[in-house]
Amino acid sequence: MSMENVVAVQIPPAELKKMQAKVKELTDLIGPYLISLTAQQRKEVLAMGDSSEPFVAKSLDYAKSNPEFLPGYNKLEDFEIDYTEVKDLTTLVRPLNQLTANLNDTHLMSGAEAYRAARNYYESVKVAAKNNASGAKVISEDLGKRFAGQGKKAKAA
Incomplete structure (x- = not known):
C-alpha cells in the first residue's frame, strides 16, 4: 500500500x-423495538435471506386465502406482523448497513494511517x-514496550 x-x-x-x-436520538427512537441475540442464537436461527422473501410473501398470501392449512401453533396475525416488520426494517437496515460499512472502512483506514505514522516515527x-x-x-525504550x-527469539544453547 502506498504512503x-x-x-x-x-x-x-x-x-x-x-x-x-x-446517533443517540436514533438509538433511543428505535431501541424499544429491537432485540438482542446471543452468538448461539444467531447460529441457530433460521434466517430469511433475499431469495426466501418471495417464498415467505407467497406463503403468507396462501395462508390468508387458505387458513385451514395453517398449523394450529402458527397464528396468522403473528405471521403478518413478522413479515411486515421484515419489510419495514429492511428500509432501515439497508441504508444503515451502507453507512456502517463506510464508517467502518473510514475508521479502519484512519487507524491504519495513524498506526503507520506511529511505526514510522518509532523506526526513526x-x-x-x-x-x-x-x-x-x-x-525508543518507551515505545518499544508495545x-x-x-x-x-534467541535460540537456547
Whole structure:
C-alpha cells in the first residue's frame, strides 16, 4: 500500500457532537423495538435471506386465502406482523448497513494511517537512539514496550 494519506479529512468537533446526538436520538427512537441475540442464537436461527422473501410473501398470501392449512401453533396475525416488520426494517437496515460499512472502512483506514505514522516515527527514533541522539533512547525504550516479546527469539544453547 502506498504512503498516501487516504483519510485526509477531520470532522469538526461541533459536527461530531451533532452526529453523536443524532446517533443517540436514533438509538433511543428505535431501541424499544429491537432485540438482542446471543452468538448461539444467531447460529441457530433460521434466517430469511433475499431469495426466501418471495417464498415467505407467497406463503403468507396462501395462508390468508387458505387458513385451514395453517398449523394450529402458527397464528396468522403473528405471521403478518413478522413479515411486515421484515419489510419495514429492511428500509432501515439497508441504508444503515451502507453507512456502517463506510464508517467502518473510514475508521479502519484512519487507524491504519495513524498506526503507520506511529511505526514510522518509532523506526526513526530507534535509528536516532542507535546514533546516540539526545533523548532518543528513552523514547525508543518507551515505545518499544508495545513490541516486547515479539520478533526473533534467541535460540537456547
